[in-house]
Amino acid sequence: MKCDICGWREAKVVVYLIGGGELKNKLFLCPACSQEVSISRVVAPGSYKSPPSTRFFPLKKEGGKRCSFCQWEWEDFLKGGAVGCSHCYSSYSKEMQSWLSKNQLGMHHKGKIPINWQRQKKIQNAIFRLGRDLENAIEQENYEKAGHLKKVMEKLRSQLK
Numbered sequence: 001m002k003c004d005i006c007g008w009r010e011a012k013v014v015v016y017l018i019g020g021g022e023l024k025n026k027l028f029l030c031p032a033c034s035q036e037v038s039i040s041r042v043v044a045p046g047s048y049k050s051p052p053s054t055r056f057f058p059l060k061k062e063g064g065k066r067c068s069f070c071q072w073e074w075e076d077f078l079k080g081g082a083v084g085c086s087h088c089y090s091s092y093s094k095e096m097q098s099w100l101s102k103n104q105l106g107m108h109h110k111g112k113i114p115i116n117w118q119r120q121k122k123i124q125n126a127i128f129r130l131g132r133d134l135e136n137a138i139e140q141e142n143y144e145k146a147g148h149l150k151k152v153m154e155k156l157r158s159q160l161k
Helices: 032-037 053-055 076-078 087-092 093-103 115-141 143-160
Strands: 014-017 023-030
Touching: 014 032, 023 032, 053 093, 115 143
Parallel strands: none
Antiparallel strands: 014 023
């Protein structure tokens, strides 16, 4: 089968376009075209209804800034809340910084750490430190201390389960 984009190379990649939980269409791509085409352009709303020639290379609108890779516009991000590809982050870095500073508390996410995760992390760190102490006690032939450390480590491990 030939590639749906270039039309002359052998297709080796199949992209399944699913809409509403059902298969809408299949797209057959050669390895070269699969590396060059942004999936966001393929799965754009209504894209599976149009022929391949207009689906991947739409006429450019005048005025709006577009991502050089996927042709996603900044307005598309503002409408949908998502970018088209990883290249959009560098294409719209100034716009994103401005948008983030207006709409969020800062440029970096500072979320809460779940209490159980934090507790488990402390226990794991304690087990790691006790393991080092256990090795040192064995090297120094202090077997009483080693036995005690081993019992403490076992108690901590039982709390992780």
